[in-house]
Amino acid sequence: QQQVKQSPQSLIVQKGGISIINCAYENTAFDYFPWYQQFPGKGPALLIAIRPDVSEKKEGRFTISFNKSAKQFSLHIMDSQPGDSATYFCAASMGGAGSYQLTFGKGTKLSVIP
Amino acid sequence: NAGVTQTPKFRILKIGQSMTLQCTQDMNHNYMYWYRQDPGMGLKLIYYSVGAGITDKGEVPNGYNVSRSTTEDFPLRLELAAPSQTSVYFCASGLSVNTIYFGEGSWLTVV
Numbered sequence: 367q368q369q370v371k372q373s374p375q376s377l378i379v380q381k382g383g384i385s386i387i388n389c390a391y392e393n394t395a396f397d398y399f400p401w402y403q404q405f406p407g408k409g410p411a412l413l414i415a416i417r418p419d420v421s422e423k424k425e426g427r428f429t430i431s432f433n434k435s436a437k438q439f440s441l442h443i444m445d446s447q448p449g450d451s452a453t454y455f456c457a458a459s460m461g462g463a464g465s466y467q468l469t470f471g472k473g474t475k476l477s478v479i480p
Numbered sequence: 481n482a483g484v485t486q487t488p489k490f491r492i493l494k495i496g497q498s499m500t501l502q503c504t505q506d507m508n509h510n511y512m513y514w515y516r517q518d519p520g521m522g523l524k525l526i527y528y529s530v531g532a533g534i535t536d537k538g539e540v541p542n543g544y545n546v547s548r549s550t551t552e553d554f555p556l557r558l559e560l561a562a563p564s565q566t567s568v569y570f571c572a573s574g575l576s577v578n579t580i581y582f583g584e585g586s587w588l589t590v591v
Binding site for chain 1 (some may be wrong): 484499511514520521522523525526530536538570572577578579580582583584586
């Protein structure tokens, strides 16, 4: 099983601050890197995703930074809000190679305090 | 559209009992998945299907079975429940592996 390693396990950020969650992968065949957001009692939901042909993707306050040579990618949440408090999962897939599975990191529980 | 619907939401099972977690989606997705989520362990893939009549094992298939007789339904069967199967189970579906939609989860406790 190819791994995706995620850190930190938990994160506390003040309102208005920047939240940063990091992930690293091993398999260079991965070609799609999504982030999922999960609120308590709910299923995960796709938040933002990136392919390795770009180094950054931004959607509103959420940005993915991608470093292909280091095999790392990260999620940045700008101007973090209490409503962003959730568990975030990074993931990776190699759909282009005929794989049908997403490999998930273990998750980061983000708490944004007022 | 209802999306991905899982039933039951909560269930308590005794050791050795069997049960089926139901999952149905109304988005005409070919890809369907069952994950389990344990605290601090992320999401582990149990089984998946790429279309009706086609299923395959994921990372943690032992103690579970699935079937996919229709595009819409992907039930997960637990045989001879064990305490190690206490978990939250999520069904998901998608047009491809790159974008999958999760249900709201089924909380299972085996005592």
